[in-house]
Amino acid sequence: MKIVLVVEDYTPLFRAVNEKFLRFGITAVQVVSYDEATKYLVEHAENIGLVWLDHYLIGEKTGLDVLAFMKDKNNMKDIPVLAVSNESNHNRMKQYKALGAKEYYIKVGNRLAEIAEEAKKLLSVE
Numbered sequence: 219m220k221i222v223l224v225v226e227d228y229t230p231l232f233r234a235v236n237e238k239f240l241r242f243g244i245t246a247v248q249v250v251s252y253d254e255a256t257k258y259l260v261e262h263a264e265n266i267g268l269v270w271l272d273h274y275l276i277g278e279k280t281g282l283d284v285l286a287f288m289k290d291k292n293n294m295k296d297i298p299v300l301a302v303s304n305e306s307n308h309n310r311m312k313q314y315k316a317l318g319a320k321e322y323y324i325k326v327g328n329r330l331a332e333i334a335e336e337a338k339k340l341l342s343v344e
Contacts, residue, residue, distance in 0.1 A: 220267025222246045222337060225255045225284055226302075227276045231325075235270060238334040244341060246270075252279035256287050263293045267341045270333075271319070273303035273310065282310075285317045298340045300333060 222239055226232045227250040236246045249255045252275055259266065269288070271281040281301060288294040301314040301322045311322040320340065323333050 220341060221262075221265055222268045222270055222341070223255070223258060223262075223266050224248045224270040225275065225281060226250070226270060226272045227274065228272070234330055235334070238330055239337070242334065242338050244337065251276040252283050252287075253277065255284045259284075259288060259291075259294055263291070263297070266294075266297055268337050269297055269299045270337070271299050271301045273301065273305070282313055282317065285314065285319060289317050300336060300340075302333065 222244055224232050224235055224246050226235070226248060229248070232248045236248070239246045247258070249258050255275075271284060273281040275281060285299055285301070288297060288299070295318070299319045301319040302325055303310065303322070304325050306324045306327065314322045321336060
């Protein structure tokens, strides 16, 4: 089974995401910054089935930078990405979609269960 890389700097949210994924038998790993995300992706791309990508991360780079990094690598460009943010920003949503994100979710506007269901579908988990 492939894992979900959760690029999310807010650990309480990661815990909730991880709990939801565990119910589906999905393993999640948390990283909190661009540097951690890109390092993990380089080392484990073949085991990652999905990326939960928050926009705001620890440090100066954002989720857009992570997605741009992924889309430039042959072994990562087809990993599905679900972008999430606390802000409803139409321009940013267009940027994520242009870089290949499958969906862009507003955290407060979507239940965690909805996002987890989409992840489950993309991972083909029964």
